[in-house]
Amino acid sequence: MTDPIKYFASRVSAHEMNRREFIGRSMAAGLTLAAATSLYGTAAMAQEPKRGGHLKLGLQGGASTDVIDPAKSASQFTFAMNRNWGDTLVESHPTSGLAVPALAESWEPNADASVWTFKIRKGVEFHDGSELTIDDVVKTLNRHTDEKSESGALGVLGSIKGIENKGGDLVLTLSEGNADLPLLLSDYHLVIQPGGGYDNPNAGIGTGPFKIDNFEAGVRATFVKNENDWRNDRGFVDSVEMIVMNDATARMAALSSGQVHFINRVDPKTVGLLKRAPNVEIQTTSGRGHYVFIMHCNTAPFDNNDLRLALKYAMDRETMVEKILGGYGKVGNDFPINETYALFPEGIEQRAYDPDKAAFHFKKSGHDGSVLLRTSDVAFPGAVDAAVLYQETAKKAGIDIEIKREPGDGYWSNVWNVQPFSTSYWGGRPTQDQMYSTAYLSSADWNDTRFFNTDFDKILLEARAELDQAKRKEMYHDMALMVRDTGGLILPMFNDFVNATTTNVSGFVQDIGNDMSNGYVATRLWLNS
Amino acid sequence: MANPLAGVRAARHRLKETHPLSVLIAERLGLSVLLLWAVSVLIFAGVEALPGDFAQTYLGQSATPQAIANIRADLGLDRPITTRYFEWLGGVVQGDFGNSWASGAPVTEQITKRLGNSLFLAFFAAAISVPLAVGLGMIAVHYRNRIPDRVINIISLAAISLPEFFIGYILIVFFAVQMGVATFPSTVYDSMSLSERMSAIALPTATLVLVVLAHMMRMTRAAIISVMSSAYMETAELKGLGAFKAIVKHAAPNAIAPIVNVVALNLAYLVVGVVVVEVVFVYPGMGQYMVDAVTVRDMPVVQACGLIFAAVYILLNMVADLVAIIANPRLRHPR
Numbered sequence: 121m122t123d124p125i126k127y128f129a130s131r132v133s134a135h136e137m138n139r140r141e142f143i144g145r146s147m148a149a150g151l152t153l154a155a156a157t158s159l160y161g162t163a164a165m166a167q168e169p170k171r172g173g174h175l176k177l178g179l180q181g182g183a184s185t186d187v188i189d190p191a192k193s194a195s196q197f198t199f200a201m202n203r204n205w206g207d208t209l210v211e212s213h214p215t216s217g218l219a220v221p222a223l224a225e226s227w228e229p230n231a232d233a234s235v236w237t238f239k240i241r242k243g244v245e246f247h248d249g250s251e252l253t254i255d256d257v258v259k260t261l262n263r264h265t266d267e268k269s270e271s272g273a274l275g276v277l278g279s280i281k282g283i284e285n286k287g288g289d290l291v292l293t294l295s296e297g298n299a300d301l302p303l304l305l306s307d308y309h310l311v312i313q314p315g316g317g318y319d320n321p322n323a324g325i326g327t328g329p330f331k332i333d334n335f336e337a338g339v340r341a342t343f344v345k346n347e348n349d350w351r352n353d354r355g356f357v358d359s360v361e362m363i364v365m366n367d368a369t370a371r372m373a374a375l376s377s378g379q380v381h382f383i384n385r386v387d388p389k390t391v392g393l394l395k396r397a398p399n400v401e402i403q404t405t406s407g408r409g410h411y412v413f414i415m416h417c418n419t420a421p422f423d424n425n426d427l428r429l430a431l432k433y434a435m436d437r438e439t440m441v442e443k444i445l446g447g448y449g450k451v452g453n454d455f456p457i458n459e460t461y462a463l464f465p466e467g468i469e470q471r472a473y474d475p476d477k478a479a480f481h482f483k484k485s486g487h488d489g490s491v492l493l494r495t496s497d498v499a500f501p502g503a504v505d506a507a508v509l510y511q512e513t514a515k516k517a518g519i520d521i522e523i524k525r526e527p528g529d530g531y532w533s534n535v536w537n538v539q540p541f542s543t544s545y546w547g548g549r550p551t552q553d554q555m556y557s558t559a560y561l562s563s564a565d566w567n568d569t570r571f572f573n574t575d576f577d578k579i580l581l582e583a584r585a586e587l588d589q590a591k592r593k594e595m596y597h598d599m600a601l602m603v604r605d606t607g608g609l610i611l612p613m614f615n616d617f618v619n620a621t622t623t624n625v626s627g628f629v630q631d632i633g634n635d636m637s638n639g640y641v642a643t644r645l646w647l648n649s
Numbered sequence: 650m651a652n653p654l655a656g657v658r659a660a661r662h663r664l665k666e667t668h669p670l671s672v673l674i675a676e677r678l679g680l681s682v683l684l685l686w687a688v689s690v691l692i693f694a695g696v697e698a699l700p701g702d703f704a705q706t707y708l709g710q711s712a713t714p715q716a717i718a719n720i721r722a723d724l725g726l727d728r729p730i731t732t733r734y735f736e737w738l739g740g741v742v743q744g745d746f747g748n749s750w751a752s753g754a755p756v757t758e759q760i761t762k763r764l765g766n767s768l769f770l771a772f773f774a775a776a777i778s779v780p781l782a783v784g785l786g787m788i789a790v791h792y793r794n795r796i797p798d799r800v801i802n803i804i805s806l807a808a809i810s811l812p813e814f815f816i817g818y819i820l821i822v823f824f825a826v827q828m829g830v831a832t833f834p835s836t837v838y839d840s841m842s843l844s845e846r847m848s849a850i851a852l853p854t855a856t857l858v859l860v861v862l863a864h865m866m867r868m869t870r871a872a873i874i875s876v877m878s879s880a881y882m883e884t885a886e887l888k889g890l891g892a893f894k895a896i897v898k899h900a901a902p903n904a905i906a907p908i909v910n911v912v913a914l915n916l917a918y919l920v921v922g923v924v925v926v927e928v929v930f931v932y933p934g935m936g937q938y939m940v941d942a943v944t945v946r947d948m949p950v951v952q953a954c955g956l957i958f959a960a961v962y963i964l965l966n967m968v969a970d971l972v973a974i975i976a977n978p979r980l981r982h983p984r
Contacts, residue, residue: 178834184759184763184937184942185749185751185752185941185942185944185945185947186751186752187753194708267719268719269716269719270716270719270720272708274713274716275713322753334838334839334840336838336839336933337752338933338937338938338941339836339838339933363836364931365834365931366931366937367928367929367931369818369929370821370928370929370930373818373822373826374833374834376826377826377829379825379833530699530700533700533701534700534701565713565714
């Protein structure tokens with residue numbers, strides 16, 4: 121089976137693709153009608169979820185400072201925990217990235233997208249037996265946005281001015297129109313809790329497919345099936361055990377010895393070795409996270425666009441993906457958006473490594489001497505290697521890059537967003553608007569390239585309230601070009617999420633939303649044997 | 650009496666004559682408290698000196714100014730450093746180590762479990778490695794420069810030369826992945842029975858034994874050899890003492906001090922220094938707990954861990970000194 125067809129088959133088994141879609145796409149990929157029809161049958165039948173069993177996950181990212189309170193979720197571990205025991209109002213579609221209903225059944229904006237009305241699902245029960253009400257929803261959102269909030273979602277929800285219960289519906293009033301509001305509510309912090317979680321934020325009572333059985337911070341968490349789950353297309357196993365394994369080798373050993381069924385964060389350097397284990401399947405998903413080299417557009421010598429262009433052309437993106445990501449990634453084009461985002465601007469020429477152009481712009485910039493790049497391995501895995509690789513390719517263009525290795529501890533407070541040229545990492549955001557607003561709007565706290573462009577800001581705000589998708593896409597096209605050609609961002613690569621499962625589990629969905637099948641991994645997997 | 654202090658000094662001197670050991674222990678305990686206090690100041694200052702405070706590091710890249718301000722106000726981080734230190738010290742003097750800033754749960758409660766795990770692992774590693782090391786050391790002396798001595802030396806030195814995580818990985822590959830006989834990961838939790846726990850810690854225990862074995866074995870061997878070659882052993886032999894009696898009366902009391910010192914150091918290491926082994930085997934001990942706390946600057950937890958680690962070191966060293974003094978009459982009655 122070729123790769124695209126295998127991918128379509130996995131979509132079928134995950135109920136993401138129907139028969140007609142599957143056959144159409146498989147034929148386009150070169151299969152005959154008869155073959156496609158029979159393949160659909162096997163994919164759909166062989167993959168009927170089995171129920172029962174005990175699922176074990178070995179996860180990187182847990183610490184003894186973790187708490188259940190979803191407002192304070194900061195680690196990969198608590199992220200995946202939230203998805204097990206809780207639900208958000210809205211979810212993002214695994215392949216299209218569009219908003220799909222969860223605890224909110226449907227929603228409707230007003231004409232300028234500044235007031236949104238959400239219908240809340242009826243007949244949903246919390247783990248403690250109480251019924252989900254509009255009150256719980258209002259209080260939850262209040263807890264994440266009030267003036268005492270310590271929530272990680274505070275930044276996302278900044279524009280919400282009013283949270284009201286109007287005749288049993290949730291009405292959100294924004295300070296300005298935002299066409300993406302439903303997707304913002306899919307943030308993993310925004311788990312709906314009874315009474316908003318004001319009484320006991322760490323209770324872990326939610327509406328998710330699994331109930332928390334035991335939680336030891338930094339060690340493990342166990343879950344049992346929620347028999348009163350309001351959905352029947354998830355939570356196939358009887359119980360789940362999530363074990364914190366922060367050592368990459370320990371995770372690989374645990375998986376290949378069959379002690380766990382799933383691990384996250386497979387090191388690209390050793391994925392080739394893990395592949396050789398007969399009982400292991402590598403699960404990669406295109407992601408929105410990207411490894412970046414960032415220049416401050418307002419600080420000499422980077423205040424010269426020719427120097428910035430020279431440094432952009434001096435980057436060998438293909439080699440970066442090959443060497444730093446072990447091939448598990450896609451090349452970037454110096455704007456922070458890739459095709460996993462809805463309304464991705466197509467048709468923008470891919471910037472390639474070009475020492476001649478780099479040398480031309482470098483000469484034109486009039487800069488003399490070396491350029492200082494600060495880096496550390498906490499910026500992204502392999503950041504120091506990437507800096508050295510970059511130094512080599514830049515040298516061929518006659519640009520001398522001096523590398524300064526900074527201590528990992530405190531890198532995010534002392535170097536990133538402080539020093540004029542450094543390596544860094546961005547996780548994706550649910551929408552293009554969020555990504556640009558977080559780091560490219562003139563007034564953003566995290567404008568880590570010091571990109572100040574009033575035209576850009578204006579289009580960004582207009583696009584946010586634009587409900588006409590075609591117009592919006594056009595605007596995002598213009599914005600991408602501005603960042604690409606005048607910004608301070610060098611984006612050599614988007615990293616794939618590399619996970620692995622044993623071959624006796626099925627149901628893994630390549631969810632573009634985030635790592636670990638957007639955190640839903642335990643709710644989607646089932647055991648075959 | 651010209652000097653009132655003279656009376657006190659004389660009394661202390663008399664006490665020292667009659668109860669030399671009790672006075673020594675009391676003095677050492679007093680010093681230990683002083684030392685622990687100094688450690689707490691150092692840790693507090695050290696964590697303060699690290700870049701970024703709890704609010705910033707805990708929220709990480711997703712920190713917003715408002716959320717940071719809220720956390721600071723909540724924990725009182727905006728107050729001067731001295732106020733915060735003395736507040737914390739006041740609590741500790743009354744036996745209250747405070748609550749973890751990250752989880753909000755009492756530090757004592759969390760640490761008890763982690764410390765229990767660390768001690769559990771250290772106990773089994775020590776129970777195997779100490780007798781084994783001393784025994785092998787004696788065998789090595791007995792067959793000095795012959796094949797058994799050489800074999801013991803080569804194997805134990807090879808084991809100590811490999812980094813502990815590497816030994817761990819080798820054991821995992823062979824016993825857990827290829828043969829599938831050992832339990833991995835070594836995570837232990839409340840609902841486990843004792844036998845399940847013991848099977849879980851088999852591999853980390855083996856790793857630790859290999860790591861600490863050589864140090865103690867070599868010291869045993871060296872101490873015994875050096876004592877055996879000293880003049881008084883020759884005298885003992887010449888005055889007609891049997892070999893066994895000579896060892897018990899003259900060799901052992903002199904050889905025990907260096908051995909006990911090395912054993913104490915290694916025991917302390919087994920309790921406080923095994924964070925790498927904990928990570929490799931996914932074992933929830935104190936080391937990982939403290940590293941997590943330092944990463945986010947969770948001061949109450951860092952302080953409590955630091956004090957426990959320091960106390961373990963001080964206590965074990967004190968015990969080693971006392972054992973050496975009790976065992977050796979020359980040290981027991983200093984001139």
